[in-house]
Amino acid sequence: MVRSSVSGVVAATTLWLLRVGAVSTEGDEAGLSDPVAECTPYGYGPVTAALPTFPAIWEPIQQIFQNDSVAFNKFVSINSSIPNIAPKGTLGVPDLTLLTTYSPSDTDCWWTFQQCVTPKLSGLKPDIADVPEPRTLGYGFDDGPNCSHNAFYDYLTQQNQKATMFFIGSNVMDWPLQAQRAVSDGHEICAHTWSHRYMTAFTNEQAFGELWYSMQAIKLVTGYTPTCWRPPLGDVDDRIRYIASQLGLDTILWKYNSNDWEVGQNGVTTDSVQQNYDNLIAAAKSGTFDSVGAIILTHELNNYTMQTAIDNYRALSEAFDYMVPIAVAQNRTEPYVETNFTMPSFASYIASRPPNSSAADQGSSSSSGSTGGQSSTPGNSGGVALGLTSTHAFSMALVLLSVALCL
Numbered sequence: 117m118v119r120s121s122v123s124g125v126v127a128a129t130t131l132w133l134l135r136v137g138a139v140s141t142e143g144d145e146a147g148l149s150d151p152v153a154e155c156t157p158y159g160y161g162p163v164t165a166a167l168p169t170f171p172a173i174w175e176p177i178q179q180i181f182q183n184d185s186v187a188f189n190k191f192v193s194i195n196s197s198i199p200n201i202a203p204k205g206t207l208g209v210p211d212l213t214l215l216t217t218y219s220p221s222d223t224d225c226w227w228t229f230q231q232c233v234t235p236k237l238s239g240l241k242p243d244i245a246d247v248p249e250p251r252t253l254g255y256g257f258d259d260g261p262n263c264s265h266n267a268f269y270d271y272l273t274q275q276n277q278k279a280t281m282f283f284i285g286s287n288v289m290d291w292p293l294q295a296q297r298a299v300s301d302g303h304e305i306c307a308h309t310w311s312h313r314y315m316t317a318f319t320n321e322q323a324f325g326e327l328w329y330s331m332q333a334i335k336l337v338t339g340y341t342p343t344c345w346r347p348p349l350g351d352v353d354d355r356i357r358y359i360a361s362q363l364g365l366d367t368i369l370w371k372y373n374s375n376d377w378e379v380g381q382n383g384v385t386t387d388s389v390q391q392n393y394d395n396l397i398a399a400a401k402s403g404t405f406d407s408v409g410a411i412i413l414t415h416e417l418n419n420y421t422m423q424t425a426i427d428n429y430r431a432l433s434e435a436f437d438y439m440v441p442i443a444v445a446q447n448r449t450e451p452y453v454e455t456n457f458t459m460p461s462f463a464s465y466i467a468s469r470p471p472n473s474s475a476a477d478q479g480s481s482s483s484s485g486s487t488g489g490q491s492s493t494p495g496n497s498g499g500v501a502l503g504l505t506s507t508h509a510f511s512m513a514l515v516l517l518s519v520a521l522c523l
């Protein structure tokens with residue numbers, strides 16, 4: 117028995133070493149089709165070498181990493197001008213009592229309170245919650261990179277469909293080759309913080325660190341520094357907006373929430389998620405977006421959310437004239453700090469995609485396929501419970517329950 121066990125360990129170790137050697141490049145990882153193989157941990161030299169200079173993966177950031185003079189000096193340069201708004205919680209966990217004591221006038225433009233997207237503080241740009249192009253859907257996915265996203269990304273590639281990927285810094289460090297695939301496939305990457313907590317519940321330094329280190333992780337792995345971010349669960353106020361703006365980040369929210377991340381919690385079912393998709397599709401068909409387009413919140417979180425995106429792709433692409441990354445809808449042709457990566461303008465993007473010309477129409481739909489499936493954010497969730505018909509009170513109740521269950 118002992119000999120057998122030892123042999124088994126040796127065999128497993130050998131397989132692991134082979135696995136490490138087999139996926140040293142983005143192309144290697146993108147070529148895998150077995151979700152288990154996709155999600156087998158691997159070593160990636162640049163990340164391994166940089167780990168000592170980053171905070172602990174998935175841990176909420178308590179302070180700027182020691183001896184990080186670049187981050188520290190940047191923070192010091194903005195700290196005195198950050199709006200004097202108290203954190204709404206501790207270390208990423210919200211203070212629930214604030215729900216009853218917060219000013220009804222919403223002086224902080226706290227999205228979680230009443231979905232405010234127009235800052236009260238002068239000088240801040242409004243959040244991006246819709247897109248200017250009519251009959252257009254800003255198409256994006258939160259919480260990636262998911263380790264087993266190859267089938268989903270393959271599908272998007274088959275449709276010649278680009279999207280905006282809101283990546284969590286800790287996921288980028290865990291799955292760097294998957295993050296690289298997003299760039300290779302032509303998607304846009306925005307930051308989604310380091311540890312995916314409630315941003316208004318951090319101190320100034322902690323919130324700075326959550327943004328800073330997610331940006332550094334994306335830069336380390338992809339070579340590009342994002343200029344946009346989305347607050348986890350939508351939780352942002354003018355203090356956090358200001359910190360983000362000083363880091364060169366535009367704040368992106370959404371107008372329609374699929375609630376796909378929440379299935380199995382708080383009464384959300386696959387049927388209710390499908391109803392959310394159906395409501396958006398019906399609204400598009402009835403002319404709701406004939407003047408201004410929409411942004412949908414969906415997730416690269418697990419097999420279900422990715423498969424549901426695939427299942428609804430044909431209907432969405434038929435309901436909207438165009439589905440585009442958010443940078444494309446905004447005509448931001450240089451989406452990163454670095455200028456050696458460009459995205460097409462809206463006119464250029466749609467030139468190759470006449471209205472309602474999804475590849476689904478070309479007969480390559482693979483909605484019966486599987487996207488594999490591993491949770492992208494262990495012990496955490498994305499999005500906030502604001503469905504098309506949810507009341508504010510109901511939304512807040514779900515948010516708080518989400519906190520209790522997930523954080």
Ligand SMILES: [Zn+2]
Nearest residue numbers: 258259498499
């Ligand atoms: Zn999220």
